[in-house]
Amino acid sequence: MSGPYGRVPDVPDVFAAGDATTFPLKQGGLATQQADAAAEAIAAELGAAVEPTPFRPVLRGLLMTGGAPLYLRSALSAAGDPEETSARRTARRPASEVSRRALWWPPSKIAGRYLAPLLATARPPLLSASQMQDYRPGPEGADRDDAYELALMLAEEDAAMGDYGQALRALDAASALTGGVLPAEWTQRRDAWRAARESAQTPA
Numbered sequence: 479m480s481g482p483y484g485r486v487p488d489v490p491d492v493f494a495a496g497d498a499t500t501f502p503l504k505q506g507g508l509a510t511q512q513a514d515a516a517a518e519a520i521a522a523e524l525g526a527a528v529e530p531t532p533f534r535p536v537l538r539g540l541l542m543t544g545g546a547p548l549y550l551r552s553a554l555s556a557a558g559d560p561e562e563t564s565a566r567r568t569a570r571r572p573a574s575e576v577s578r579r580a581l582w583w584p585p586s587k588i589a590g591r592y593l594a595p596l597l598a599t600a601r602p603p604l605l606s607a608s609q610m611q612d613y614r615p616g617p618e619g620a621d622r623d624d625a626y627e628l629a630l631m632l633a634e635e636d637a638a639m640g641d642y643g644q645a646l647r648a649l650d651a652a653s654a655l656t657g658g659v660l661p662a663e664w665t666q667r668r669d670a671w672r673a674a675r676e677s678a679q680t681p682a
């Protein structure tokens with residue numbers, strides 16, 4: 479169990495974040511938000527000039543579809559349900575949104591304020607320069623470039639973790655979005671990843 483600032487009740491100086499807490503949804507992005515709340519509370523307790531922000535869960539997920547992915551985002555209550563407040567209803571802003579356009583950037587699978595830019599560092603510096611930002615849903619139709627960039631980024635993340643099969647699938651998705659054409663730099667990577675996958679599968 480941990481409170482809105484990650485404090486474990488009845489145990490002085492102990493904070494918790496992530497899957498080990500009693501928050502009902504277990505997800506990397508939510509874990510980073512709990513860690514942010516705990517880090518700010520600890521810093522404030524140690525005298526840093528910060529106003530701690532409580533954990534306000536926002537679930538962000540990517541649904542891989544074989545083409546352009548779907549971005550899913552939902553503001554949650556403390557119980558882990560979609561949070562439909564009267565302020566949201568007045569502003570006609572639903573708790574949950576679905577979009578083919580990026581709803582946050584960098585569009586990492588682990589959507590954390592600092593972790594998403596860190597995981598994007600394998601991609602050009604443009605993606606990793608700042609903290610993760612939320613976007614409002616945009617008009618449909620201009621999603622192809624986002625989806626292509628995302629597929630390349632996921633391919634690189636998977637390859638960096640040694641999952642060449644998944645990296646090649648992400649590269650196939652990128653290729654499908656450009657009519658089967660990939661820049662030479664990426665076809666070279668595809669060849670290298672295929673070779674790496676085969677050598678990993680070959681018995682010693």
Ligand SMILES: Cc1cc2nc3c(=O)[nH]c(=O)nc-3n(C[C@H](O)[C@H](O)[C@H](O)COP(=O)(O)OP(=O)(O)OC[C@H]3O[C@@H](n4cnc5c(N)ncnc54)[C@H](O)[C@@H]3O)c2cc1C
Pocket residue numbers: 495496497498504505506507508509587588589
């Ligand atoms: C297959 C799978 C896919 C997932 N995909 C996604 C995704 O796409 N996006 C997303 O946001 N989330 C995803 N998740 C969920 C995400 O991985 C977890 O919610 C997140 O890792 C939780 O972070 P954590 O720091 O709380 O725990 P963990 O990441 O589990 O970290 C806990 C660490 O503590 C270590 N540890 C355990 N016991 C001890 C001990 N006694 N001493 C020292 N160290 C110890 C463990 O080895 C581990 O490294 C996925 C989970 C799974 C299983």
